[in-house]
Amino acid sequence: MNEYVVEMKGIVKNFGQVQAVKHGEFNLRKGEIHSLIGENGAGKSTMMKLLYGMYPIDEGEITVKGEAMKTLSPKIAIEHGIGMVHQEFMLVNELTVLENIILGFEPKKGLTIDFDKARKDVEQYINQYNMEVQLDKKVSQISVGEAQRVEIIKTLMRGADIIILDEPTAVLTPQEARRLFEILNNLKQDGKSLVFISHKLNEVMEISDRISVMRQGGYMGTVNKDETSPLDLTKRMIGREVFLNIDKDYSKAGETILKIEDVWIPSQKETSKIRGMSLHVREGEIVGIAGIDGNGQSELVEAITGLRRVEKGRIILNGEDITNKSPRRIRNSGLAHIPEDRNTRGLNRSMSIEENLVAVRLDEAPFTKGILLSREGQDAYSKDMVEQFDIRPTDYHLPTSSLSGGNAQKVVVAREVSMKKKLLVASQPTRGVDIGAIELIRNTLEKAKKEGAGVLLVSAELEEIISLSDRIIVIHEGRITGEMMASEANENNLGLLMMGGSDAGKDGEKAV
Ligand SMILES: Nc1ncnc2c1ncn2[C@@H]1O[C@H](COP(=O)(O)OP(=O)(O)OP(=O)(O)O)[C@@H](O)[C@H]1O
Ligand SMILES: [Mg+2]
Structure with missing residues (x-):
């Protein structure tokens, strides 16, 4: 058999006017982990969706295990041993894990589903690759x-x-990413061939055997991991170096803009997930919240933005008590919010880029007094946003559902930051965006701060928290376990506090 299990040559794919893939090349060896990298919108997901048969190719050849594929569909791809783990999971929340795994492929005993056999088969994989899952839990849990x-x-x-994995680590905590990497290595040892898409170059350097680069729908070459570096990869991806070091200026912190006083907040599953937390954010400063995902940061943000009720305590924004007020009311009091989930909360996916950019502004002060933005005004504004935030494609009449993951995120950031509110709550603002866009978004937050906004930053990336924040608050199990200036912070002292920390008791009590 051929050296390659997959060969894609001269691939072209257009969506209407958008050339998603202009000349795509990709091949995969048996038993390797091959990373695919490139800027947002470079065509990575499209290339892999073509391999998985989700769309037909316009031009080119796809060969799987030596067989030229005349036509492809997910069904045919699966028959040829191709599997894809999408970034948006496709599980049914109300079914159990076991039911989800066998859905559509149920082993039968006579007319009924043979759950015992299914369970045995699944358990075999769980043991073989050391993947911990609870088969009888509902997916929602x-x-x-x-x-x-x-x-x-x-x-x-x-x-x-x-197996194709499209940005599998974008939604994982660093701890979960570690476990995923162990599983991927186990799969590789067993002779499986893996495609790994990621924007995190340190991960790519760790996990890959080879790395292929795409830029604007084109193929920019393949390198062996041992013969490249993050700097080299960045240059191949975007044609220049990127500087993630923020030039921080912490001289102008002014009035307190957000004040949280002894708040208690429930989560979906438990009462008092946040247990007596007090903190404040001043004008002209970035306060970073560091913590392992699931320790209350989502609940805190939802409470501040009016999406979750507070059990007790007070939240003061801009001198106004906004505790348990509606999201709209809180926005009007001076809040902008980059939500952690751009798909369900950040964007209306059926509306155009322009409509999404303009939507929240229409009920704002300058526009409610009968001075609705004119057609030309909206166009000029959208054009400006698309340019400033490097949103691609630049046609702002396109629906946001057709945007690549990172470009959708840029739309949300553009809209929220440009409102110039007093408080900006940014949750995972650079999740899933490429390194050039990370630079842009971080500089944007720093600029908002310099112009006097208070910024509350929640990020799973410690490096981001440290490089962007002026002050860092660490939380663990719904309490504050420490606070320090970013200049004193490093991954070790933050990591310790994130695990509960040595002085957890002391500071935790103080917060109550
Ligand atoms: N179904 C679609 N309809 C219209 N345009 C699309 C569709 N899917 C992708 N595109 C466009 O094709 C281009 C490539 O998108 P793709 O999703 O492959 O990028 P990507 O490299 O995966 O980016 P990201 O890192 O942001 O996920 C983008 O310009 C995108 O807007
Ligand atoms: Mg993608």
Whole structure:
């Protein structure tokens, strides 16, 4: 057999006017982990969706295990041993993990489903690759990391030996990412061939055998991991160096703009997830919240933005008590919010880029006094936003549902930051965006701060928290376990506090 299990040559794919892939090349060896990298919108997801048969190619050839594929569909791809784990999971929340895994492929005993056999088969994979999953839990009750393991088991149950993972670590905590990497290495040892898409170059350097680069729908070459570096990869991806070091200026912090006083907040599953937390953010400063995902940061942000009720305590924004007020009311009091989930909360996916950019502004002061933005005004504004924030494609009449992941995020950031509110709550603002866009978004937050906004930053990336924040607050299990200036912070002292920390008791009590 051919050296390659997959060969894609001279691939072209257009969506209407948009040339998603202009000349795509990709090949995959048996038993390797091959990373695919490139800027937002470079065509990575499209290339892999073509391999998985989700759209037909316009031009080119796809060969799988030596067989030229005349036509492809997900069904044919699965029959040829190809599996894909999408960034947006496709699990049914109300079913159990086991039911999800066998959905559509149920082993039968007579007319009924043979759950015993299914369970045995699944358990075999769980043991073989050391993937912890709880088969009888409902999907709605498991973590993102576990849901991802379920998706991987699903592909294995359907016989996949070629597995595509589209930005699998974007939604994981660093701890969960570590576990995923162990599983990927186990799969590789067993002779599976893996495609790994990521914007995180340190991960790419760790996990890959080879790395292919795409730029604007084109193929920019393939390198062996041992012969490249993050700097080299960045240059191949975007043609220049990127500087993530923020030139911080912490001289102008002014009035307190957000004040949180002894708040208690429930989560979906438990009462008092946040247990007596007090903090404040001043004008002209960035306060970073560091913590392992799931320790209350989402609940805190939802309470501030009016999406979750507070049990007790007070939240003061701009001198106004906004505790348990509606999201709209809180926005009007001076809040902008980059939500952690751009798909469900950040954007209306059926509306155009322009409509999304303009939507929240229409009920704002300058526009409610009968001075609705004119047609030309909206166009000029959208054009400006698309340029400033490097949103691609630049046609702002396109629906946001057709945007690549990172470009959708840029639309949300553009809209929220440009409102110039007093407080900007930014949750995972650079999740899923490429390194050039990370630079842009970080500089944007720093600029908002210099112009006097208070910024509350929640990020799973410690490096981001440290480089962007002026002050850092560490939380663990719904309490503050420490606070320090960013200049004193490093991954070690923050990591310790994130685990509960040595002085957890002391500061935790103080917060109550
Ligand atoms: N279904 C679609 N309809 C219209 N345009 C699309 C569609 N899917 C992708 N595109 C466009 O094709 C281009 C490539 O998108 P793709 O999703 O492949 O990028 P990507 O490299 O995966 O980016 P990201 O890192 O942001 O996920 C983008 O300009 C995108 O807007
Ligand atoms: Mg993508």
